[in-house]
Amino acid sequence: MSRPPLAALIGGAVGVVVLVGIVVLLVWFCLLHNRSVSRTSENGSSDSSIQAGRSVGAESSQRGRVPLPSDSREATPFVLEELGLATKNFSDINLIGQGKFGEVYKGLLHDGMIVAIKKRYGPPSQEFIEQVHYLSSIRHRNVVNLLGYCQENDQQMLVYEYIPSGSVSSHLYGVSQPSSEKLEFKHRLSIALEAAKGLAYLHGLTPPLIHKDFTTTNVLVDENFIAKVADAGLRNLLSRIEAAGPSSQMMADNAFLDPEVREYGRFSEKSDVYSFGVFLLELVSGREARSQISESDQRLVEWAQSYQDASNIAAIIDPRLSDNFTAEGIKDFIHLTAQCMNPSSERRPNMNNVVTELDHILEREMSLTTVMGEGTPTVTLGSQLFTASR
CATH class of the missing domain: 1.10.510.10 (Transferase(Phosphotransferase) domain 1)
Structure with a gap:
């Protein structure tokens, strides 16, 4: 049996080295890409769940309440079911007043927070959502904070912090x-x-x-x-x-x-x-x-x-x-x-x-x-x- 020529051996070795190099490059590229994606999510710029919380359409009742970043001052979108539970289905027992916006109810959210909920009938409105997001950004020790809103079933609601001692x-x-x-x-x-x-x-x-x-x-x-x-x-x-x-x-x-x-x-x-x-x-x-x-x-x-x-x-x-x-x-x-x-x-x-x-x-x-x-x-x-x- 004759030995393979020297040129063939050298060519085969070079091919193996090139193949290994290509594999190493591919592995390195994948690791670098994954690290970049991870860093982007940590910064909150491309995380799909956070982006959903920022979009106007995120208040859909089908998806429930959208979590917002802990340091956010944006208005929290609530669903009607959640506010209904908080007020015992808007019971007269929880009715605490009547204002220009509509009836005012005292509510207890699932996390234990007591809120005041203002409720009126009104068709869905993009202007309503935009104004609510602006007003909820206003925070001061001597101003009642607007926390969130709900717009569902031809009803509009505003959720405020509850001030216990009245007017x-x-x-x-x-x-x-x-x-x-x-x-x-x-x-x-x-x-x-x-x-x-x-x-x-x-x-x-x-x-x-x-x-x-x-x-x-x-x-x-x-x-x-x-x-x-x-x-x-x-x-x-x-x-x-x-x-x-x-x-x-x-x-x-x-x-x-x-x-x-x-x-x-x-x-x-x-x-x-x-x-x-x-x-x-x-x-x-x-x-x-x-x-x-x-x-x-x-x-x-x-x-x-x-x-x-x-x-x-x-x-x-x-x-x-x-x-x-x-x-x-x-x-x-x-x-x-x-x-x-x-x-x-x-x-x-x-x-x-x-x-x-x-x-x-x-x-x-x-x-x-x-x-x-x-x-x-x-x-x-x-x-x-x-x-x-x-």
Whole structure:
């Protein structure tokens, strides 16, 4: 048997080496590709489940609730079945109110979170989803957070964080008035300051978010009596999805509306400032703005707009206020109220200035109406306002 030629042996060896090299290159390429895909998924840029959570169509009831990244502030899409379970099928037992958007229910989600769910009938709307995603991105300590939404079976729902202690209006003149301790002037000042911070934050957004429906009913307090502005942007959402603004009747009956809005229909930051002034007026008087002043035919709003001096302050102050406040503090508070309610929007302060003034008044009240020790300056307590008026 003859040996194979040397050239054939060399050629075979070279072929084997080339084949091994090709295999090594293929293995290396596959490993590199898999590593790249893995890195892309970790960054969240190509993970199909995360992309589904970001797409508008992801709220389909067929696929259930879409998980969002833990650090996301996007509105969570809920399905009708989930919110039905949370509210015992929207039972009257869980009905806690009626607002401009619709009925409001208290709900308990499967993860133990308590929420407030606003429900109305309305056809599916892309505008609704876009507005909800924008409003849910607004987060502030003194603004009620919009957490999620549902749009199914010709129903639209908004899911908000639940604020347990209700509205400021219910504590001032509603059925759930708190103890006299909660009605102290310092408590009311603190509520006013926190609500002002919430409204100032909305005005500081780019572009500014005008509330357009700021009332005492739309300021809620939590279990620690921290005030939060509710329904921010809700009027905008309703007008966009209904392609119509509020009725002229509702506007005419709303004591919180700026006279310039009534006349021209134009909202601005200064129209919110006017509404905030009416809120301050209700805080200090403990009465609704439509009610009458004792022994007078003037409404509270007209009284504040005609306010010139402190000679008739006693007629406006809530008699449930304890006497642990200063006459100077009350006068400054009412003066600020009158400034906010100036008929001319140009003469009203902006909300940042309102925050500064309220902070100053509260700081002074806290220092002057605490237990007075030796060396503490004597102050004129508010009770002397009532004594002087008799």
